[in-house]
Amino acid sequence: MPELRMREALREALREEMLRDDRVFLMGEDIGAYGGSYTVTRGLLDEFGPERVIDTPIAESGVVGAGIGAAINGLRPMVEIMTINFSFVAFDQIINNASKFLYMSGGQFNVPLVLRMAAGGGSQLGATHSHSLEGLYAHFPGLKVVCPSNPADAKGLLKRAFRDENPVIFIEHSALYSLKGEVPDDADYVLEFGKARVLREGTDVTIVGYGGSVHQALRSAAMLEDQEQLSAEVIDLRTLRPLDIDTVIQSVKKTNRCVVVEDDWQFGGFAGEISAQVMERAFDWLDAPVARVSGKDVPMPYNRNLEFAALPSEEDVVEAVLAML
Amino acid sequence: MAIDVTMPQMGADMTEGTLVRWVKQVGEQVDRGDIIAEIETDKATVELEAYDSGILAKQCVAEGETVPVGEVIAQLAAEGETIQGEPDRKPPAETPARRTLDADTPNPAAAATLDQAETAPPPPKEVEDAHVPIGPNGAEAAPGTGERLRISPVARRLATEANLDLAGVRGTGPDGRILRRDIEQAVRDKTAAPVAAPVPPPPPPAPAPAAAQPAAPTRPAPAPVAAQAGTRVEELSRMRQAIARRMLASKQQQPHYYLTLDIDMTAALAFREQLNASATAEQRVSINDLIVKACAIALERHPKFNAEFTDSGLRYHEDINIDIGIALDEGLIAPAVLHCNRKGLGRIAVESKDLVARAKEGKLRAEEYSDGTFTITNLGNFGVETLIGIINPPQAAILGVGSVMAQPAVRDNQVVIRQVMKIALSADHRVSDGAEGARFIKEIQGLLENPASLAL
Structure with a gap:
C-alpha cells in the first residue's frame, strides 16, 4: 500500500469520487487556483475544470446554501469550509436547512451534501480560529459527523460520505494533514460509518478518542504502560454520528474504567455524551466514574504556552486514570 | 470568623465518636468551659466542653451520628456573624484513612444567619442507606457508622453475585471506595482457611494457586526482597498472601x-x-x-x-x-x-x-x-x-x-x-x-x- 499524508489521502478520495460519479463537484474558498488552504484540493481544478472545482467568494452561508440546493436537485456537492470556525456564519443553512429538509419535506427532499472543514487548535490561531466543534454538530439529528484520525480512515470515510443520501459533516483535524500512513489505493476502498476501531487492546482502562485526540489517547496508553504498568485499550470512534457505542461498552465491560479524551470544552460536550451512555449501559461494570479529559473552559489563548495548557495533554489522561485506582 | 468544634480524641485508640446529645442548641450563647454536647466513645460517655466562646451557629452532626475524630461537629460564631456555605464535613487530612461521608448528606441551613439559625435546625441525618446490598447475614454494609458505603458499581455487582458480605471488605480505591479488586481479594481471602497447621511447603516455584484470578491493576509492586547469602526468597503466592493477611488479622x-x-x-x-x-x-x-x-x-x-x-x-x-x-x-x-x-x-x-x-x-x-x-x-x-x-x-x-x-x-x-x-x-x-x-x-x-x- 502506498504511504500518503492525510491531505493526499483526502485528495485521492475526492478525485476517485469525481471520476466515479460525474454528479460530484467541489465548492469552496481558495480550493481551485490556490489548491485549498490545506492543499487538499491541489491539482483538481486542472484535472476537472472550473465547472466541477469552483472557487467561491468569502460567503460561507451562501456557499453552503448553494450546496444544499444543488444536493436537493440531484447533484453530489462537496463544500469545503476553510475551517470549522467559519461554519458559524453558515450555521443557519447547516442546521435549519441541511439537517431538516428530509424531515420537513416529509421525505421528498434529501440533502446529499458533504461539508468538509478543518478543526482543532494548537497552531496559535487564537480564540476564534481554534474550535473543535465535532460534538456540537453531533448534537443535531439529521447530520452525520465524521472525524478521521489517520490517512486511511480519512480516505475510506470521505469516499463513504459521497455515497450518503444525507448531509455529512466531515471534520479534519488541522494538525493531522501531514500525518503519514498507508492508504489502500483500491477504488472500492470505502469504510462504513458507525464502526469504531480498537487501536490498542488493554485490560485496565478504556481510553476513547476521536480525530486528533486519538493520538493523545495512544501516547497516554504508552505512558501508562511504561510508567505505571497499566494496560490501556484505545478506541477511535471515527464517526460521532452514527456512534458506535457498542464497541465502547464492550471494552468498558472488560476494563471497568473509561476515560474520554477530546479537545473540545468539557461542559455540555461530547465526552459527556459518551460518559452518560456508558453509565446508562454499563453501570454495573464500572469501577470508577467515567473521566473526561477535555480542553480547559476558556476561549483558546493565543500565547503558545497558554494554548498548550488549555488543550488536554497526555499527562492529564494519565492523571485521570491514576485517580481511578 | 467561625470557630470549628471538632470531634475530640479522648484516648489514644479513639478513632471516632458518637454524638449522643446536643446540650447547646443552635442560637445559644456558649462560654468557654460550657458543656456543648455528650459524646460516646467505645469506653464511656463524656461531656464535650467548649474551648472557645461564641454563639452556636451550626450543628453539623445529628444526635446519634458517629463521626471520625477531628471532624467538625459544630461551629461557633461571633454575634451577628453569618456562617456561609457547606459546613466543613470533611475530616482533616491527618485523620486516619476512613470512608468519608458522602457529600449528599442533608446540609443544615447552608447560609443561616444567627437570627435565622434557630429556625433552621439540622435535619436528622440519614443513618442507613437502603440501597446498600444486604449481605448473606442481613447486615447493612457499613454497620453502625452511619456512613454511606462507597463502592463502585462493578464491585457491588460482583459482591452480590458472590453473595459476599460487604461489612468486612476494605476499600482501597479513592476515598476508600471498594473497587473490583477489593471484592476479588475478599473472595480469594475466603478461600484461605485459618488453620494453624503445618502445610506441605510449596515446591519452588510455587504453582499458581487454584484461587488465582486475573490480577487487578495495581501500582507497581514492591521491589522484590533480595535474598541474603545462604537464603533464598520465594515469591508469595496469592494464597500464601491471603493466609498471611487473614491469620495476622485474626490474631491481632x-x-x-x-x-x-x-x-x-x-x-x-x-x-x-x-x-x-x-x-x-x-x-x-x-x-x-x-x-x-x-x-x-x-x-x-x-x-x-x-x-x-x-x-x-x-x-x-x-x-x-x-x-x-x-x-x-x-x-x-x-x-x-x-x-x-x-x-x-x-x-x-x-x-x-x-x-x-x-x-x-x-x-x-x-x-x-x-x-x-x-x-x-x-x-x-x-x-x-x-x-x-x-x-x-x-x-x-x-x-x-x-x-x-x-x-x-x-x-x-x-x-x-x-x-x-x-x-x-x-x-x-x-x-x-x-x-x-x-x-x-x-x-x-x-x-x-x-x-x-x-x-x-
Missing part, C-alpha cells in the same frame, strides 16, 4: 481463648463402623463427618459460636455452614458444607467428599468459600495429638481436632483401653466467654460419646 483483632477436651470416641467409632458396613464408597462416613454433624447440632444449641462480632452488635447466622480445612499443595482452603443443620449424616459425608475433591481441582463455588460460619480443622490423619487453630475471621470460633488414639482409661475402677480424641476450641472472647465455650464443647463431647443422636 480477635482475642482468642482456648479450651481443650478429651472425647471418648470408642462408641463413635463403633457407630461409624456400623453405618459404613452397608454403605457405598461415596456414602462412607468419616470421623470428620461425625464431628461436622456434632458441631452442627451443638451450634444450633449454642448460636454464639455461629456468630460474628461487629461494632454494631453480635451478628448471628441463621445458616450453619461449616468450613472444613483442606490442605493443598500450595496452601490450604476451607470450603463450607452448607446448611449442615438441615442435612443428615449421610448427606454430609457425600458432600464433604465432593468438597475435598473439588477443592483440590480448584472448582469450588463462591458461596462455598465465602459463606462459612464456623470452621473445623482436623489433622488427625497426621497423628497430631492436639491442634489449636486460629479463628477464621470473621467467624467466632474454630474447632481443632487431633487424632484418635488408644489410651488407658479408668472405667468402673478398671483400667480399660478407650479411643480418645483431643479437641481444642479457639473462640473469640469478644463474642463468647469461657464458660459458654465450655458448655459448647461439652455439648460436642456429649454428642460424639452418644453417637446415636447424630443419626437423628
